[in-house]
Amino acid sequence: MRSRPAETPKTVAGFGLTASAILWMDLIIVLPLAVVLTEAFKGGLAPYLAALDDPDTIAAIQLTLLVAAISVPLNAVFGIGSAWCITRFEFKGKGLLLTILDLPFTISPVICGLVWILLFGTQGWFGGWLRDHDVKIVFALPGMVLATVLVTLPFVARELIPLMTDQGTDEEVAAVTLGARGWDVFFRVTLPNIKWALLYGVLLCTARAMGEFGAVSVVSGHIRGLTNTLPLQIEILYNQYETIAAFACASILTGLAIVTLILKTVLEWRFAGELAAHRRH
């Protein structure tokens, strides 16, 4: 069913509500963003670039990208797999699985980091074994990846589940009766049908993975130039009153967020027709 197209507000109440919504949004979103940029460029371009040329900051940027590059594909695969299971099969405990999937949304990120310390830290369940075999998980890359994966777990799956529920299994069943094998069904029918939603989920997941602070903070150990991601680096710089450097780093994260937002908008705009066709179909 198609809803009535919206119209420009005509009544005083309609105008007032719209105006206050815009005002509120400016106050809550646009103003802080403006602050980040003004603070970063307060001393002009030279101090800004100098702040970013710091080896620790460059290491932090690299680590942030590396963590995202590992966690996002993991979550994409997990998201497709779990969405497939949940929408294609009926089984006991499905409701429970859906609830668990949402847990990272509701639970504090600090907990998401802490669990790995409790499991793999020196005093943790597997700490002794890991030390004996010289495997480092917490306060190293693996721990930060685990924490990021946990926090960003639901993004892809949550994007795919409603779409795949809506599309149903008829096309896949038809493909099977036409003689297609499992991989053929997946790559020729399932994946093309979910590709835009998948890309969208991956984008959100990436943005969140790069910006994650709480969980990563717990498992990182804050070793400068080694286990500091960009958000952690910002905190350190800020606490040392290096305002320009802190905001310069923040502007990079903000920039990444804005790029994500633009990509997302482009996706929605470019494929609006196709997405709408899916809904009509």
Place this chain on the structure above:
Amino acid sequence: MSLIVNTITKSFTNFAALHEVSFEARPREFIALLGPSGSGKTTLLRLLAGLDTPDSGSITFEGEDFLRLNARDRRIGMVFQSYALFRHMTVADNIAFGLNVRAAKERPSKAEIKAKVESLLDLVQLQDFGKRYPSQLSGGQRQRVALARALAISPRLLLLDEPFGALDALVRKDLRRWLRRIHDETGVTTVFVTHDQEEALDLADRVVVLKDGEIEQIGEPLELYRQPKTAFVFDFLGHANQAQGMLSGGSAQFDGFSVPAVSSAADGQITARFRPFESHVSKTGPGFPGKVLSILPAGSNLRLEVGLSDGIVYETQHAHDSEAATLRIGDDVVVLPTKVYAFG
């Protein structure tokens, strides 16, 4: 026999099951599985397609044990109510799908596939639609593409699951004729699931009537219509008026009159049933007395509703030039069945 379904039983934890269902289809035959929702007809179709496995019983096709083949190896053409076209592929790619996914050594050449797609587009009268996407087609056109796609793999058996269920009445009737023609041209054995009795009687060589997972009757359309075996079949195949009466010696006795009866019941108290067009209505004479409630056109007939004193409403049909045409709403009339049916 081409398809032999033997004592198939299937139960689910929470919906329609099948209980010892058996039927057969001859080569080139068009079989309709007819029943209300929950009768198990779609379950039966899924078992034939290999999308589910029965708890017991056997399905053989041309002497081959179908249950030992999985869905993709049965080479069955299936058409769904939802069309189930691949939405991101063009019409031509949809039709070619079954050929394109074959293992390299069994796959026809690109030119052969293209020729096959062309000839199928011709068959379903969509010559100029090969490059379109499913969302650019009407419902009826989509279902024709779905049929072409199913036929592309040269199926041994064609299964149709309420294929016209989502279409409007006019398109439905049109496609029905067209489907029957395609069937006669290709000669593929076909099993068609529907809850629409008119569709089943109109299309099929033989109809299997299902109720609560069991077969009520199998027969040719006319046979079902003339010799329904159970009250369910009679009621399901068309409107049925009911009256209480006494059966004795092949006729049913009512208040002051008797009517010839087609009966499988023993003599004694019966619930007699009669069709709207197997009755006379007049102002005087024997019959069930009542008042005319409505007079409406029903194609080549007039359809009357007659309310009896005890609140029962009879539906009757008469020719436009019969006595019924002279009646007005509110007239006192009598309804006299010409033939009644009773079931044991």
